[in-house]
Amino acid sequence: MVQAFLDRGFNVVPVVPSIADRAVRAVPELPGSRVLITLLDAKNLAVVPDQSERGEARRRGRAARPPRGYRAWRTRLAETERELGIDWPAHAETMSGLRRLDNVQECLVDVLTRGVAGDAIEAGVWRGGTSIFMRAILAAYGDRDRRVWAADSFQGLPKPDPVKYPADARVDYTRFPELSVGLQQVRANFARYGLLDDRVEFLPGWFRDTLASAPIDRLSLIRLDGDLYESTIDALDALYLKLTPGGYCIIDDYGAIDACRRAVDDFRRAHGIEDAMIPVDWTGVYWQRC
Numbered sequence: 135m136v137q138a139f140l141d142r143g144f145n146v147v148p149v150v151p152s153i154a155d156r157a158v159r160a161v162p163e164l165p166g167s168r169v170l171i172t173l174l175d176a177k178n179l180a181v182v183p184d185q186s187e188r189g190e191a192r193r194r195g196r197a198a199r200p201p202r203g204y205r206a207w208r209t210r211l212a213e214t215e216r217e218l219g220i221d222w223p224a225h226a227e228t229m230s231g232l233r234r235l236d237n238v239q240e241c242l243v244d245v246l247t248r249g250v251a252g253d254a255i256e257a258g259v260w261r262g263g264t265s266i267f268m269r270a271i272l273a274a275y276g277d278r279d280r281r282v283w284a285a286d287s288f289q290g291l292p293k294p295d296p297v298k299y300p301a302d303a304r305v306d307y308t309r310f311p312e313l314s315v316g317l318q319q320v321r322a323n324f325a326r327y328g329l330l331d332d333r334v335e336f337l338p339g340w341f342r343d344t345l346a347s348a349p350i351d352r353l354s355l356i357r358l359d360g361d362l363y364e365s366t367i368d369a370l371d372a373l374y375l376k377l378t379p380g381g382y383c384i385i386d387d388y389g390a391i392d393a394c395r396r397a398v399d400d401f402r403r404a405h406g407i408e409d410a411m412i413p414v415d416w417t418g419v420y421w422q423r424c
Protein backbone atom coordinates (compact mmCIF):
# COMPACT_ATOMS: atom_id res chain seq x y z
CA MET A 135 0.00 0.00 0.00
CA VAL A 136 2.77 2.37 1.00
CA GLN A 137 4.76 1.60 -2.15
CA ALA A 138 1.90 2.81 -4.32
CA PHE A 139 2.21 6.24 -2.74
CA LEU A 140 6.02 6.25 -2.91
CA ASP A 141 5.88 5.39 -6.61
CA ARG A 142 3.70 8.43 -7.21
CA GLY A 143 5.93 10.92 -5.39
CA PHE A 144 4.42 10.84 -1.91
CA ASN A 145 5.75 9.83 1.51
CA VAL A 146 3.93 8.06 4.31
CA VAL A 147 4.85 9.61 7.66
CA PRO A 148 3.64 9.59 11.28
CA VAL A 149 0.91 12.12 12.00
CA VAL A 150 2.40 15.11 13.81
CA PRO A 151 0.96 18.63 13.97
CA SER A 152 3.64 19.96 11.65
CA ILE A 153 2.47 17.92 8.68
CA ALA A 154 -1.20 18.86 9.10
CA ASP A 155 -1.28 21.32 6.20
CA ARG A 156 0.81 19.11 3.90
CA ALA A 157 -1.22 15.92 4.30
CA VAL A 158 -3.32 15.04 1.27
CA ARG A 159 -6.75 13.38 1.27
CA ALA A 160 -6.43 11.79 -2.17
CA VAL A 161 -3.91 11.12 -4.92
CA PRO A 162 -5.89 11.58 -8.15
CA GLU A 163 -3.75 9.20 -10.22
CA LEU A 164 -4.11 6.39 -7.64
CA PRO A 165 -7.54 4.72 -7.73
CA GLY A 166 -8.92 4.08 -4.23
CA SER A 167 -6.41 6.40 -2.65
CA ARG A 168 -9.03 7.98 -0.36
CA VAL A 169 -9.75 4.60 1.24
CA LEU A 170 -6.04 3.80 1.56
CA ILE A 171 -5.41 7.17 3.21
CA THR A 172 -8.24 6.51 5.68
CA LEU A 173 -6.69 3.12 6.54
CA LEU A 174 -3.30 4.72 7.06
CA ASP A 175 -4.89 7.41 9.21
CA ALA A 176 -6.25 4.68 11.49
CA LYS A 177 -2.62 3.67 12.01
CA ASN A 178 -1.68 7.28 12.78
CA LEU A 179 0.05 7.73 9.43
CA ALA A 180 -0.45 10.43 6.82
CA VAL A 181 0.40 10.86 3.14
CA VAL A 182 2.41 13.98 2.24
CA PRO A 183 4.12 15.06 -0.98
CA ASP A 184 7.73 13.89 -1.17
CA GLN A 185 9.50 17.21 -1.49
CA SER A 186 12.72 15.78 -2.88
CA GLU A 187 13.51 16.32 -6.54
CA ARG A 188 12.72 12.68 -7.22
CA GLY A 189 9.33 13.02 -5.54
CA GLU A 190 8.57 16.16 -7.51
CA ALA A 191 9.54 14.37 -10.70
CA ARG A 192 7.39 11.39 -9.90
CA ARG A 193 4.41 13.58 -9.22
CA ARG A 194 4.92 15.44 -12.44
CA GLY A 195 5.47 12.14 -14.22
CA ARG A 196 8.58 13.31 -16.04
CA ALA A 197 12.35 13.38 -15.59
CA ALA A 198 13.54 15.76 -12.90
CA ARG A 199 14.23 19.17 -14.36
CA PRO A 200 13.60 21.65 -11.58
CA PRO A 201 11.51 24.71 -12.47
CA ARG A 202 13.10 28.14 -12.06
CA GLY A 203 13.67 29.00 -8.41
CA TYR A 204 13.06 25.41 -7.36
CA ARG A 205 16.51 24.84 -5.89
CA ALA A 206 16.39 28.02 -3.79
CA TRP A 207 12.92 27.12 -2.56
CA ARG A 208 14.05 23.59 -1.77
CA THR A 209 17.06 24.90 0.18
CA ARG A 210 14.87 27.25 2.21
CA LEU A 211 12.47 24.42 2.95
CA ALA A 212 15.31 22.13 4.06
CA GLU A 213 16.66 24.87 6.33
CA THR A 214 13.25 25.36 7.91
CA GLU A 215 12.83 21.63 8.41
CA ARG A 216 16.21 21.38 10.11
CA GLU A 217 15.68 24.47 12.21
CA LEU A 218 12.41 23.11 13.54
CA GLY A 219 13.39 19.45 13.44
CA ILE A 220 10.26 18.36 11.60
CA ASP A 221 11.84 15.73 9.37
CA TRP A 222 13.79 12.55 9.91
CA PRO A 223 16.99 13.58 8.13
CA ALA A 224 18.70 11.06 5.88
CA HIS A 225 22.22 11.73 7.12
CA ALA A 226 22.33 14.15 10.07
CA GLU A 227 23.30 12.73 13.46
CA THR A 228 20.21 14.24 15.11
CA MET A 229 16.62 14.87 14.14
CA SER A 230 16.23 17.46 16.90
CA GLY A 231 16.50 20.67 14.90
CA LEU A 232 18.42 23.83 15.73
CA ARG A 233 15.99 25.34 18.21
CA ARG A 234 16.00 22.23 20.36
CA LEU A 235 19.79 22.03 20.14
CA ASP A 236 20.02 25.68 21.21
CA ASN A 237 17.82 24.79 24.17
CA VAL A 238 20.16 21.96 25.18
CA GLN A 239 23.09 24.34 24.99
CA GLU A 240 21.35 27.07 27.01
CA CYS A 241 20.32 24.62 29.76
CA LEU A 242 23.71 22.92 29.97
CA VAL A 243 25.67 26.17 29.94
CA ASP A 244 23.36 27.50 32.66
CA VAL A 245 23.97 24.53 34.98
CA LEU A 246 27.70 24.77 34.34
CA THR A 247 27.72 28.49 35.04
CA ARG A 248 25.70 28.17 38.23
CA GLY A 249 27.48 25.03 39.39
CA VAL A 250 24.36 22.85 39.52
CA ALA A 251 25.78 19.42 40.28
CA GLY A 252 25.21 16.34 38.19
CA ASP A 253 25.69 14.58 34.89
CA ALA A 254 23.56 14.93 31.75
CA ILE A 255 21.49 12.15 30.24
CA GLU A 256 19.61 11.67 27.02
CA ALA A 257 17.09 8.82 26.99
CA GLY A 258 16.48 8.10 23.33
CA VAL A 259 19.60 9.03 21.36
CA TRP A 260 18.97 7.57 17.86
CA ARG A 261 22.21 8.37 15.93
CA GLY A 262 23.60 10.16 18.97
CA GLY A 263 23.72 13.74 17.68
CA THR A 264 22.17 15.51 20.67
CA SER A 265 24.24 13.49 23.16
CA ILE A 266 27.36 14.22 21.11
CA PHE A 267 26.43 17.89 21.30
CA MET A 268 26.10 17.64 25.10
CA ARG A 269 29.56 16.09 25.35
CA ALA A 270 30.92 18.81 23.06
CA ILE A 271 29.48 21.54 25.29
CA LEU A 272 31.10 20.03 28.38
CA ALA A 273 34.40 19.91 26.50
CA ALA A 274 34.06 23.45 25.18
CA TYR A 275 33.44 24.79 28.69
CA GLY A 276 36.40 22.89 30.12
CA ASP A 277 34.30 20.72 32.41
CA ARG A 278 36.38 17.88 33.85
CA ASP A 279 33.92 15.89 35.92
CA ARG A 280 30.51 15.45 34.40
CA ARG A 281 29.50 12.54 32.29
CA VAL A 282 27.01 12.23 29.45
CA TRP A 283 24.77 9.18 29.65
CA ALA A 284 23.33 7.92 26.38
CA ALA A 285 20.43 5.52 26.99
CA ASP A 286 18.83 3.65 24.14
CA SER A 287 17.82 0.16 23.11
CA PHE A 288 20.01 0.76 20.05
CA GLN A 289 17.40 -1.30 18.25
CA GLY A 290 14.51 1.13 17.94
CA LEU A 291 11.39 1.65 20.03
CA PRO A 292 9.66 -1.13 21.94
CA LYS A 293 6.46 -2.65 20.60
CA PRO A 294 3.61 -0.71 22.24
CA ASP A 295 1.95 -2.43 25.20
CA PRO A 296 -1.57 -0.97 25.02
CA VAL A 297 -2.81 -3.08 27.94
CA LYS A 298 -0.30 -1.56 30.33
CA TYR A 299 -0.07 1.80 28.52
CA PRO A 300 -3.35 2.54 26.70
CA ALA A 301 -1.95 5.88 25.48
CA ASP A 302 0.52 3.96 23.30
CA ALA A 303 -2.20 2.02 21.45
CA ARG A 304 -1.91 4.20 18.33
CA VAL A 305 1.84 4.82 18.24
CA ASP A 306 3.67 1.81 16.86
CA TYR A 307 7.07 2.99 15.65
CA THR A 308 8.53 -0.49 15.28
CA ARG A 309 7.53 -0.35 11.61
CA PHE A 310 10.19 2.29 10.93
CA PRO A 311 13.57 0.58 10.58
CA GLU A 312 15.24 3.98 10.28
CA LEU A 313 14.59 4.54 14.00
CA SER A 314 16.86 1.63 14.87
CA VAL A 315 20.53 2.66 15.10
CA GLY A 316 23.05 0.22 16.57
CA LEU A 317 25.44 1.01 19.40
CA GLN A 318 28.50 0.59 17.16
CA GLN A 319 27.17 3.22 14.78
CA VAL A 320 26.48 5.66 17.63
CA ARG A 321 29.94 5.08 19.11
CA ALA A 322 31.43 5.71 15.68
CA ASN A 323 29.47 8.97 15.43
CA PHE A 324 30.91 10.15 18.77
CA ALA A 325 34.38 9.11 17.63
CA ARG A 326 34.02 11.05 14.37
CA TYR A 327 33.85 14.24 16.43
CA GLY A 328 36.70 13.15 18.72
CA LEU A 329 34.23 12.94 21.61
CA LEU A 330 34.19 9.23 22.44
CA ASP A 331 35.92 9.02 25.80
CA ASP A 332 35.42 7.72 29.32
CA ARG A 333 33.05 10.57 30.11
CA VAL A 334 30.47 9.11 27.75
CA GLU A 335 28.49 6.23 29.23
CA PHE A 336 26.18 4.09 27.13
CA LEU A 337 23.15 2.37 28.66
CA PRO A 338 22.05 -0.16 26.05
CA GLY A 339 18.66 -1.82 26.58
CA TRP A 340 15.04 -0.92 27.26
CA PHE A 341 14.62 2.01 29.63
CA ARG A 342 12.54 -0.17 31.98
CA ASP A 343 15.60 -2.45 32.42
CA THR A 344 18.48 0.02 32.40
CA LEU A 345 17.63 3.41 33.87
CA ALA A 346 16.63 2.64 37.46
CA SER A 347 19.73 0.53 38.10
CA ALA A 348 22.21 2.75 36.20
CA PRO A 349 25.06 3.89 38.46
CA ILE A 350 24.08 7.54 38.11
CA ASP A 351 24.53 9.65 41.21
CA ARG A 352 23.07 13.04 40.33
CA LEU A 353 21.82 14.71 37.18
CA SER A 354 21.75 18.36 36.20
CA LEU A 355 20.08 17.80 32.84
CA ILE A 356 17.60 15.16 31.71
CA ARG A 357 16.55 15.04 28.08
CA LEU A 358 13.81 12.60 27.15
CA ASP A 359 13.23 11.63 23.53
CA GLY A 360 11.64 8.19 23.63
CA ASP A 361 8.33 9.19 22.01
CA LEU A 362 6.06 6.65 23.77
CA TYR A 363 4.10 6.95 27.02
CA GLU A 364 5.98 3.90 28.30
CA SER A 365 9.40 5.28 27.39
CA THR A 366 8.67 8.70 28.85
CA ILE A 367 7.14 7.54 32.13
CA ASP A 368 9.82 4.85 32.66
CA ALA A 369 12.51 7.48 32.24
CA LEU A 370 10.82 10.04 34.48
CA ASP A 371 10.19 7.44 37.19
CA ALA A 372 13.81 6.29 37.12
CA LEU A 373 15.61 9.60 36.70
CA TYR A 374 13.64 12.57 37.96
CA LEU A 375 14.44 12.17 41.65
CA LYS A 376 18.14 12.35 40.73
CA LEU A 377 17.70 15.75 39.13
CA THR A 378 19.41 18.38 41.27
CA PRO A 379 17.20 21.40 42.09
CA GLY A 380 18.13 24.08 39.58
CA GLY A 381 18.68 21.43 36.89
CA TYR A 382 16.56 21.00 33.79
CA CYS A 383 14.15 18.42 32.45
CA ILE A 384 13.66 18.59 28.67
CA ILE A 385 10.94 16.70 26.79
CA ASP A 386 11.42 16.47 23.03
CA ASP A 387 8.03 15.14 21.97
CA TYR A 388 5.56 16.95 24.24
CA GLY A 389 3.81 18.79 21.41
CA ALA A 390 4.22 16.20 18.68
CA ILE A 391 3.14 12.99 20.37
CA ASP A 392 0.00 12.80 22.48
CA ALA A 393 1.22 9.68 24.31
CA CYS A 394 4.37 11.46 25.44
CA ARG A 395 2.42 14.53 26.58
CA ARG A 396 0.09 12.37 28.65
CA ALA A 397 3.02 10.64 30.37
CA VAL A 398 4.56 13.98 31.30
CA ASP A 399 1.26 15.41 32.52
CA ASP A 400 0.53 12.26 34.56
CA PHE A 401 4.00 12.33 36.11
CA ARG A 402 3.88 16.01 36.97
CA ARG A 403 0.39 15.65 38.46
CA ALA A 404 1.33 12.55 40.48
CA HIS A 405 4.41 14.29 41.90
CA GLY A 406 2.85 17.73 42.37
CA ILE A 407 5.36 19.34 40.00
CA GLU A 408 4.28 22.88 39.23
CA ASP A 409 7.53 24.26 37.82
CA ALA A 410 6.64 26.31 34.75
CA MET A 411 6.78 24.34 31.52
CA ILE A 412 8.39 26.44 28.78
CA PRO A 413 7.97 25.72 25.06
CA VAL A 414 11.14 25.32 22.97
CA ASP A 415 9.51 25.06 19.56
CA TRP A 416 6.43 23.38 18.10
CA THR A 417 7.05 20.20 20.14
CA GLY A 418 9.87 20.51 22.69
CA VAL A 419 9.26 21.78 26.24
CA TYR A 420 11.42 22.07 29.34
CA TRP A 421 11.24 23.10 32.94
CA GLN A 422 13.71 23.92 35.65
CA ARG A 423 13.37 21.89 38.83
CA CYS A 424 12.82 24.22 41.77
Ligand SMILES: C[S@@+](CC[C@H](N)C(=O)[O-])C[C@H]1O[C@@H](n2cnc3c(N)ncnc32)[C@H](O)[C@@H]1O
Binds near residue numbers: 259260261288290359
Ligand atom coordinates in the same frame (compact mmCIF):
# COMPACT_ATOMS: atom_id res chain seq x y z
C1 LIG B 1 13.10 9.94 18.17
S1 LIG B 1 14.47 8.94 18.43
C2 LIG B 1 15.59 9.99 19.34
C3 LIG B 1 16.15 11.12 18.53
C4 LIG B 1 17.43 11.71 19.12
N1 LIG B 1 17.23 12.24 20.44
C5 LIG B 1 18.03 12.78 18.23
O1 LIG B 1 18.63 13.71 18.76
O2 LIG B 1 17.96 12.66 17.02
C6 LIG B 1 13.89 7.84 19.66
C7 LIG B 1 14.94 6.89 20.21
O3 LIG B 1 14.45 6.38 21.43
C8 LIG B 1 14.77 5.02 21.55
N2 LIG B 1 13.77 4.46 22.47
C9 LIG B 1 12.46 4.79 22.54
N3 LIG B 1 11.86 4.15 23.54
C10 LIG B 1 12.82 3.39 24.15
C11 LIG B 1 12.80 2.51 25.28
N4 LIG B 1 11.67 2.29 25.98
N5 LIG B 1 13.95 1.92 25.64
C12 LIG B 1 15.09 2.14 24.93
N6 LIG B 1 15.16 2.96 23.85
C13 LIG B 1 14.04 3.59 23.47
C14 LIG B 1 14.74 4.49 20.13
O4 LIG B 1 15.58 3.37 19.99
C15 LIG B 1 15.24 5.70 19.33
O5 LIG B 1 16.64 5.62 19.11
